[in-house]
Amino acid sequence: MYYNCTSLFNIFFIFYINLKYNKNIRLLKYTMIKITFRDIKGNDKTVTSNIGETLMEAAVKNDISEIEAECGGACSCATCHVYINKEWLNKIPSATEMEEDMLDFAFDVKSNSRLSCQIKITKELDGLLVETPESQF
Numbered sequence: 001m002y003y004n005c006t007s008l009f010n011i012f013f014i015f016y017i018n019l020k021y022n023k024n025i026r027l028l029k030y031t032m033i034k035i036t037f038r039d040i041k042g043n044d045k046t047v048t049s050n051i052g053e054t055l056m057e058a059a060v061k062n063d064i065s066e067i068e069a070e071c072g073g074a075c076s077c078a079t080c081h082v083y084i085n086k087e088w089l090n091k092i093p094s095a096t097e098m099e100e101d102m103l104d105f106a107f108d109v110k111s112n113s114r115l116s117c118q119i120k121i122t123k124e125l126d127g128l129l130v131e132t133p134e135s136q137f
C-alpha cells in the first residue's frame with residue numbers, strides 16, 4: 001500500500017486529535033463531581049461542579065436559590081449556610097474560627113452547619129449531600 005506525505009500527515013493528525021480528545025474526556029470525568037442540594041421539603045437537585053470551586057460557587061452557578069451568598073464568599077454574611085449530611089462531615093476540613101464566629105449569625109444553626117463558601121470541593125466530595133435551611137435569616 002502506498003502512502004504519500006499528505007496522507008501520512010493526515011493519519012498522524014487524526015491519531016493526535018483522538019489522543020487529545022480522549023485525554024480531555026478523561027480529565028473532564030476526573031474534575032467534574034456531583035453534589036446534591038436538598039431543600040427543606042426534601043426536593044433534591046443534583047449539580048456538577050469543578051474541583052477547586054467552593055460549595056457556594058457550585059450552588060450559585062446552578063441556581064440553588066436557598067443559597068444567597070450576599071458577600072460573595074468573603075465569610076462576612078452567613079447567607080450561604082448549609083447542613084452537611086453527617087456521613088460526609090469527616091471528609092471536609094473543620095470550620096475555621098472565623099467561620100465558627102460567622103455561623104453565630106446564621107438561622108437555625110445545628111451541629112452539622114457550615115458556610116458553603118468556606119468549603120472547597122475536592123474529588124473526595126463526589127456525591128456529597130447538602131441540605132439547605134428553611135431560611136437564611
Ligand code: FES
Pocket residue numbers: 056068069070071072073074075076077078079080102115116117118
Ligand atoms: S457567602 Fe457570605 S459568608 Fe458565605
